[in-house]
């Protein structure tokens with residue numbers, strides 16, 4: 001049975017109709033306890049849903065939908081290591097990567113407890129961090145490592161990049177971290193121009209070790225090293241790899257001792273907790289990395305044990321479903337009021353859209369329900385001076401997740417206050433809006449004549465009632481960042497169950513990869529094929545001709 005045919009779903013949609021004119025500002029006036037009623041704390045985070053267009057009845061009906069979709073049973077199946085990634089027959093055990101030593105929880109797949117494998121790789125990571133940080137590890141000219149370049153893309157880049165940026169304050173002072181993902185050579189070139197081949201360590205991260213972008217960048221980095229005078233035997237002093245396919249990494253020429261394993265039960269976009277987070281640990285320390293794991297673990301325990309009505313990831317998932325399917329929102333804006341969290345929206349784009357951007361259910365049948373909204377955003381306050389106009393007065397309603405950090409490191413206290421003031425003001429303005437009578441009164445007060453008031457007033461009205469959630473982190477620590485990311489991971493999982501999709505595969509990225517391989521070959525040969533499967537359409541042929549005309553055949 002799909003969720004759309006359940007009585008809980010039908011009753012939710014009926015309720016959505018009844019709630020079209022529900023005014024959140026009035027609900028606050030009527031219920032002094034509303035803010036507390038719709039706020040929760042978990043794993044050190046405070047989350048306020050009270051500016052969402054919901055009431056107690058909404059939550060009750062959403063929780064009934066969660067029950068009908070069996071979200072908690074699916075959660076338990078995930079924790080029990082069942083192959084819930086049904087199209088690839090894989091378990092989904094990223095929680096095992098952050099299970100605390102001494103915890104009584106066991107993560108087992110195919111009868112095997114993964115704890116000792118996880119611990120062994122964490123120890124291998126700790127040894128490398130120690131070697132690099134102590135200066136024991138030397139480059140081919142005898143130099144200490146000063147620059148670490150993470151080469152990877154998607155889940156092998158976005159998580160480590162986002163977290164390394166966010167943990168700037170915990171940076172190991174003698175190491176600069178860089179990230180290269182794009183197959184555009186400009187990306188690699190820009191990073192290499194800041195590095196010295198004798199003191200640079202490349203961390204090649206690829207779950208499959210077959211991703212074109214990553215392998216091309218890794219090969220070009222190796223050539224750059226060799227061009228500086230290093231010999232083949234020196235490559236092992238400058239390259240380590242992280243992969244689920246150890247042989248492929250070794251075949252690339254990386255010393256077996258420097259290949260860090262992760263497993264098929266870790267999805268790429270859920271992998272920063274594994275050795276995929278090696279650059280995070282190198283850029284900070286293994287202790288900081290373990291704090292990140294601890295924060296995520298605290299959220300895992302909350303998700304696994306809290307009752308549905310106070311289960312934060314579940315409630316966030318349900319509110320997302322409410323906005324998407326009940327109120328028809330097509331996108332979700334993520335606005336971190338923290339420059340150090342500037343990469344969070346990009347990270348969440350992959351986490352949410354690659355996981356739940358699906359249109360068939362786990363049984364392969366087309367879905368009758370709209371799934372993942374578009375995820376987008378920018379840090380505040382920059383976004384306010386760019387797209388917030390649309391959020392306030394545009395014709396489409398966009399729910400917003402505001403994310404703010406209460407304490408900074410003490411520098412620029414006035415900036416910190418202004419940052420928080422802006423964050424809180426935006427959610428307040430989105431909710432309150434401004435009525436025509438308020439606008440008119442202001443214009444009259446400002447001394448405008450009747451004609452000017454009439455012409456200006458419509459432009460200054462804000463409809464208000466625009467939904468948002470605010471998430472507060474006590475400080476930008478590894479622990480709170482871990483908890484925040486795990487919150488979104490579990491939200492995404494729960495939404496996948498609610499919509500009935502497999503959140504852990506990504507077949508939708510394959511066709512473009514296949515066609516790119518073929519087009520790349522033809523561009524290299526300077527010959528465009530009008531046959532083949534499928535034959536190129538006229539538009540694609542024109543574009544290819546333009547590229548060949550511009551560059552001759554594009555050399556491999």
Ligand code: F6P
Pocket residue numbers: 153154155156205206207208209210211214268269354506509
């Ligand atoms: O193409 C999409 C994808 O498979 C993502 O799911 C993944 O995170 C990324 O490519 C990188 O894959 P890999 O780690 O295997 O290089």
